[in-house]
Amino acid sequence: MTTAALSQPSKSLWQDSLARLKKNKSAMYSLYFIVFVCIVALFAKYIAPYSYETQNMDAILEGPSAKYWLGTDSLGRDQLSRLIFGARMSMAVAVFTAILSLVIGSIYGAVSGWFGGVTDRVMMRVVDILYSIPTLVLLILMKVIFDSLDIFENPELKALTSILVALSLAGWVTLARVVRGQVLQAKQMLYVEAARSLGAKPIWILARHVIPNIMGPVIILLTLQVPSNILFESFLSFLGLGLQPPFSSWGVLANEGWSLMKSYPHLIISPSVAMALTLFAFSYFGDGLRDAFDPKMRGRV
């Protein structure tokens, strides 16, 4: 081995994984697409040609045209604008449930795994009970709570909050379990022992040494959870338990389109394609992340 090879800066696990991820074309294109949808959702107000509720009574159930690129629905609303505004709901669910369950799950799991003993047993029992409550039930309960509490004036915000709270409540539990397992492993590692022998406080060791090192599997799990969360939101809006018209979400659009499917197929096609593309992107990106972070794949490419 030459000195040149040795004097190269060593790559950390993260840099290594990111480099591998960048090589994976389908994952990168998926990432670009996800970012694109996020931007569209964020700036929906400025991008969409019309508002989601503007009606044009002279153009009801029209097919795609130069004025209405994706046609209009049964109340004369522009389908493209509704599609763009609908992206807000899906992306909000994707981003916020991921962040919420990541923060709660990692703190809970890390504390439980780190302190062990009775703390661990009690905390994990709570997790077990929460884990066996079906997500749909949580969602119904949240909806009932938010309906009767009347905190939110805006129905869009109300639907979003109840879905977010329920999905995060269901999501952090799995994450907490994984984080706990990882922390239990990391506790035995030499670098933790080294930090402890240098007199570092437990909180510092957890935050500075343990958590950054166990984030790989956690992030992978998170990207696998995101598509199912998006799916769940559209599910609920489709069933009429989530967002209600005139507000727009891809599930709402699919519901409206499905009932008119026989005569006006363009109304079901656009939300379906948007939904399918987004979910495709998330699953390819999730697969790419898993390949990039999975130690079994290291050095094989």
Add this chain to the structure above:
Amino acid sequence: MIDKLKGLAFPALVFWLLCLVINSFMGYEMPSIIGKLTLALVFGSLIFYIFKMRLFSYITQRVLESAFTLFAIATLTFLLLRVLPGGPFDQEKTLPPEVMANIAKKYNLDAPMYVQYFDYMKGVVTFDFGESYKYIGRPITDILVESIPASIELGIYSLILAFLMGIPSGVIAASKHNKFGDRILMFFAISGVALPVFVVAPALILLFCYKLGWLPAALWSGPQYYILPVLALGTRPAATIARLTRASVLEVIASDYIRTARSKGLSNSVVLFKHVLKNSLIPVLTYSGPLVAGLLSGSFVVELIFAIPGMAKHFVQSVSNRDYPLIMGVTLLYSALLIISNLIVDILYSYFDPRIQLS
């Protein structure tokens, strides 16, 4: 002894499922004694297994835990629905106070909270959830009993379809690793995972009902009605199972004992079916728990789209009608179904993988 029983019970299970499919899809009534015999064989061997492996304490513990969880869910729903402000009768503001008092008396809403709670819990234990607020005079239990069969049938058929489609395509994809067949199958599998039910179901209806006119578009009154909903619901789990099977078969193929089997001169198909498949199906079985949960919630959309008289309608309507007793009944039933199927999956898991120790 246990191995022999397993060798007998597994084909019996497959045979029983086959009978079920033939009975309901082909319109041919198998003699019911055959179905009963095979079912007895399956359950008999399972009970024998539980005895032999001394799983009773484990099962009792799990049943107690499940009961506790159900109790917690029941209490939670009760608290949320009764304690929160705003009731189901609030919108009718014009009602005179005497009428409101009468309504409260009829539905036992005027008693102190703890009395209401005890009455409710007594009802839960005896499967009596009271009367619906919306369908006046109809007991919740009646509504549920009437709607369960269609939901469960839909779920079981989709489960069978998912395994029947998923496992073979996963094995084929793995055996043609990185070749054309693998790519095509995995493209379909990823599409199946990415496409939501409410995209697949309308597409199926558009194609098979409106374009080709082969199958009915809705309802649940005969074998030809079952095909489309089961396809719509089974696609996603089938795709997930295919991907899991492929990954796990690839891992097993790379292991030493498969190389040994090959070098002994065993034929490819013997190795694949006898050695590889047996060992690679265990991760697939682990997925059954989440699979059942997914089927249960996915079936709501399918039931609505195909107008199947199952639980979905009540689940959705009870929430928008604020029909509290019905919400409680449906919630508890749904949780119980999920918890019971998870317990069964766990026991089956140890049955098929002797390395797993339940205790």
